[in-house]
Amino acid sequence: MSGTLMLCGAPIGDVRDASPRLGEVLAQADIVAAEDTRRLRRLTAALGVTISGRVVSCFDANESSRADFLLSRLRAGATVALITDAGMPAVSDPGFRVVAAAAMAGVAVTVVPGPSAVTAALAVSGLPTDRWVFEGFLPRRTGERRSRLAELAGERRTLVILEAPHRLPATLDDLTAAFGADRAAVVCRELTKTWEEIVRDDLGALAAWAHGREVRGEITLVVAGRPATSPHAAAEPGTPAAAALAVVLAAEVAAREAGGTPRKAAITAAAAEHGVPRRVVYDAVLAAKARGDGG
Template sequence: MSGTLVLCGAPIGDVRDASPRLGEVLASADIVAAEDTRRLRRLTAALGITISGRVVSCFDANEASRADFLLAQLRAGATVALITDAGMPAVSDPGFRVVAAAVAAGVSVSVVPGPSAVTAALAVSGLPTDRWVFEGFLPRRQGERRSRLAELAGERRTLVILEAPHRLPATLDDLSAAFGGHRMGVVCRELTKTWEEIVRDDLAGLCEWAHGREIRGEITLVLAGAPPASPPAEAMVAGTPAAAAFAVTLAAEVAGHEASGTPRKEAIAAVAAAHGVPRRAVYDAVVAAKAR
């Protein structure tokens, strides 16, 4: 009987976010495959557990060859725990090749869910979360990055991107050029860590914030989706039923953002960007709703 591959979600910063089950799996697995074995040792020390099985490395450069070894162990009945430095294996981290090989071989694959910078940033962003898309890391070369952003400019869903701190200013510049400086965005830095920082502004404001400062740590960007081409023409004619209904919609969306903790100014900007209307129109809709 074949064994089980267990994908282990690791804390993204604060070790207290680790689940008790994570410790149990790491302590009992026959093999623990880690992106960085030194970081694994620090994690297990913090959790107060001792790994009883064999520890091997599994990172980008050796994953292809390591997958063959791990698959052989799984076929022999071993329980293999796969863990990366932070977050979930195979999600912008090593692990996909191992999972794909296990699935193709009919080996059981399980998961210990854990913290994720992607969903954490999305949740605190104050931007729509009902439909979103994860883009991962953008191309490092500027020309390729700009081409990719041109393809994404019309994406209507909220967009989540990972970025290295030293590339953040250039990426924000390219985002502003491709999406427009009015598009709302949120920079989430060092989530759950001591120096956690969340900056909400339109892209023009985020560009101004990023330049001229030293930026360190893990970066997750959340960006509002592209607005509709334009609101229905009848909704913009003052005094009509369609305009009144549209104003109610705008005010309700601002209220929803505020309920999630977004300041009113930022909520108004986000709704204006989402619908492609002036911020003043959204502000007026909010004032009118308060007067009712």
């Protein structure tokens, strides 16, 4: 009888986010395959857990050979816990080859859910979350990255992108060029960690922000999708349609603020929802304030 491969979601920063079940699985598994065995030891020490099984490494460079070994142990009935440094194995982290091999062999594969930078960033972004797409890491080479962004420029779903801090300024420049400076976006840095930072603005402003500082840590970008063509987006300034839209936009921002959303985030969300630049929403809010409608 074959064993079970258990994919273990690790905390993305704050170790207190680890579930009690994660500690139980790591303590009881016959084999724990870790992206970094030293980080695994630090995690289990923080959790007060003692690993009883064998610990082996499983990272990008050795995953192919390690998959063969782990599959042989799974076929022999072992319980194997697979864990990466943070987040979920196989999601922009090592583990895909192991999971694919186990699935192909008919071995049971299950999951111990845990924190995810992808869904955490999406949730706090204030951008539409009903439809979204995970792009992962963009190509490192400039030409390839720009080509990929050109392909994504028409994507209407919210985009979630991972990026290294040293490439963030160049990536934001390329996003601005491909999507337009007015496209709403959010930079999420070091989520759940001591120096967590969430910056909401349009791409042009975020690019300027990134060039003005040394950015460190894990970066997740959330970018609004391309707005659908609509009467709202096409409303000419000074027309009755534009005036009507301004009233709608101001009311929506006011409603979001009443629900606890900060004004800047409410403006960003309304811009993304209606497919207009942030400055149009901002002007609508100012006009409503001048009329005494609120704000």
